[in-house]
Amino acid sequence: MDAIRTEGLTKHYTKGFWRSRPYAALEDLTLHVGQGEVFGFLGPNGAGKTTTLKLLMQLIFPTSGRAEILGRPVGDVSVRRRIGYLPENPYFYDNLTAEELLIYFARVFGYSAQDGRARASRLLDEVGIGSERRFQLRKFSKGMIQRVGIAQALVNDPEVVFFDEPMSGLDPIGRREVRELILRLRDKGCAVFFSSHVLSDAEALCSRVAVVVKGRLTATGRLSDLLANRARAWELVVSSVSQPVIDRIAPRLTGVTVLGEGRFSLELPLTVAPEQLLAELVATGARLVSLNPVRETLEDFFVQQVRATDEAGIVRERTAS
């Protein structure tokens, strides 16, 4: 049984004053997320990521298509006992303290007051909120609210969590902490479905990703499969090289970056054997600093997906439905 499964999930809105122009927020999304998987849901702003999450939480209703969580249809209230959700730009109740908010949600789940207090305490520790937990939420900064948001998503020890832009508002330390938290969740067997447009996080955490652009799914699969796992070039960094030497070998290179003080970063196409070029350079007195294959990054892949969609001329607004 998959943790999450969607089939042809579609959401159309009608825009315009007389509601005459249909707008495809999400078109025919089909994907699945296995249990215990960390799944990155990527896309540029406005691609439909938040729409998808809201459809999964049944905050909005699909125009067509289905979605299931842990084998139950999304409308099933009971399955929400086993999931957690962090909305984008979360906002809670100004007058409650962080502690009170978590205890409140715990009691909504049906936990006792005592149990709720214990959970609240543990979760606030885990997300790094210390004595501020006694302050009212109105006094919290964006980053702290984000942490509280993550905590409230975990109140019920969920089996699947849905994070919408979990790193938003966090400083680098916070982001690292959240990354570690997500990995801990994975280790506990919890599936994590998170949407983001910060690709480095996805690269670090996800086993599988999906890319949506303009409401459509353009690619999905294991990261290692999606990114060409072959080097597309070599990067050779050498020192103690003189400019004339560089000029001489330049025609064989695809790029040269001057790092200063006799150091150069050379980009070699795959057709050039790096060992041989290195031997030539060493013969002139150069020294090796580093030699690395240049792999396609997720960012490259992402940009390429977006561009492909643009070129395909996909239009989200239709004149006729």
Next chain:
Amino acid sequence: MTAVLAIARGVFKDSIRDRVPYNLVFFAVLLMAASFLLAQLTAGQDVKIIKDLGLAAASLMGVLIAVFFGIGLVAKEVERRSIYSLLSKPITRSQFIVGKYLGLVFTLIANLAVMALAYYGVLAYLDWQTPASIKAGWEAAALDPMLLKAFALIAVELMLVTALALFFSTFSSTFLSAALTIAMYVIGHFSDDLRTLESFGASPALAMIGRGLYYAFPNLSPLNVTAAVVHGQAVTAQHMLLASGSIGLYVAVLLVASTLIFERRDFK
């Protein structure tokens, strides 16, 4: 059921600390104190004026608080997105509505209790200051416990206003909800006059509309027992029950209607 109560408790905790109602309650208390001064200007009518003004202040401020909270229940939550996290919990939308409503009613009663305390405080002061000879001429004692019946019916009225505000806020913005709720409140108080519109010179078509509105809308005038209570006339238990029961049914209608709208609503 536990979920509903948990939501109610959470709403109560959040609302009871809200600053706006404090200001309104404070204002009501101020009005009651001021009524004491005003009463000095109109010889002989002082206890009546204090009772009248005090109940009016409590009622009016209560309505404002109810409207403020009612729209905050849904419209404000939707606008600020705080509703997302709660709705993703294992609760139905109807549990959400009922829980929110209950929490709010408790908050209102708490606020009303504070105003009632201030009210009796002012009356106690008057009672203490007035010589017995004048007190003998009063129609009803200053600290008449019957006044509590008036407060009870004000509470019932507030429950309806809150339900109205909640209903409107399931589908409209905060501002529009407030405006519509206040409009319905005003209509509710002119309900008797709606029925007798033709005797006030309205055209037959208008009178028919008026009569239709009269039958369909909740009639709020029976909830206003100020005149009776201030003059020491009895308010029967039957009256209280009938009035509360009738309004209670309307509250139920509004809550179910709110649920119906809420259930199918997209939260963009």
Next chain:
Amino acid sequence: MAPPLRTRRTLHWIAFVVLLVAAIGTQTAINGAFERFTPTQEVQWVRSPGVMRRLVLGFNSVAADIYWIRAVQYYGSTKLSKAENKDYGFLFPLLDITTTLDPRFNIAYRFGAILLSEGYPNGPGRPEDAIALLEKGIRESPNKWEYYLDAGFVEYWWHDDPKAAADWFLRGSKLSTAPNWLQPLAASVLAEGGDQVAARVLWTQLAQTAEQEWMRRTARTRLQQLDAENVIGQLQPIVNSFYDRANRFPTGWDEMTRAGLVRGIPLDPTGVPYTLDPVSGAVDVAEESSLYPLRRGL
């Protein structure tokens, strides 16, 4: 745990309809049961219109409107209340304040005068107050011929004083804005004395020309009252003839019918039977009739 959405929604719709019907039904059923706590116990906290005007801080028009609404509501609820001794005591002060706050409040003068002069128990029955109000209106707006007309009405109808009425009409007819029928009206009122013809002309005019529907309705009612007066004038001698024969007054219209003096129970122009007092033999319109009371002194 919770039933699926579709089932829940169906249940909710059913609950909605049932509760709505219950709510409206209950309210309709018990609305009559509520005792009306009459606002006849209104307290006037500020007695002086002058003080009131200063108090409202310039929001004179709005305050005047509010007082006007209050006056009309006060009149209406007092009239409709089931109290034993209805007290219209606050009507004049309310109208006084209204017209002080807005001295050009036309309808308050005209309508107010009608309400004030309306005979007890359907109104306070105080034509002198009505005339005082109209005089105030004339002071504020000297060119309003309608106020002279209204004052003349009151004198003619409620004080049964055709000379005073004609006097008002004449004064009104001297205004530049006055219609050309005021002067002949004054003349015919003087000439006819207590006759109905002039009265009919007055009311017919008003029924056709008054701006407010309520005033036109009042005029039509007055015409019906005149008809009723005529019928009573015909019935009374018949009743008296019964007395001549039987040495007592009839017990009711049935006896009169059996005696062959009338054909069935006579109804007034609104369809309500006339009353026949078995003790005094007086024929009158019934209290329940909207034509009650007919003007006094007839």
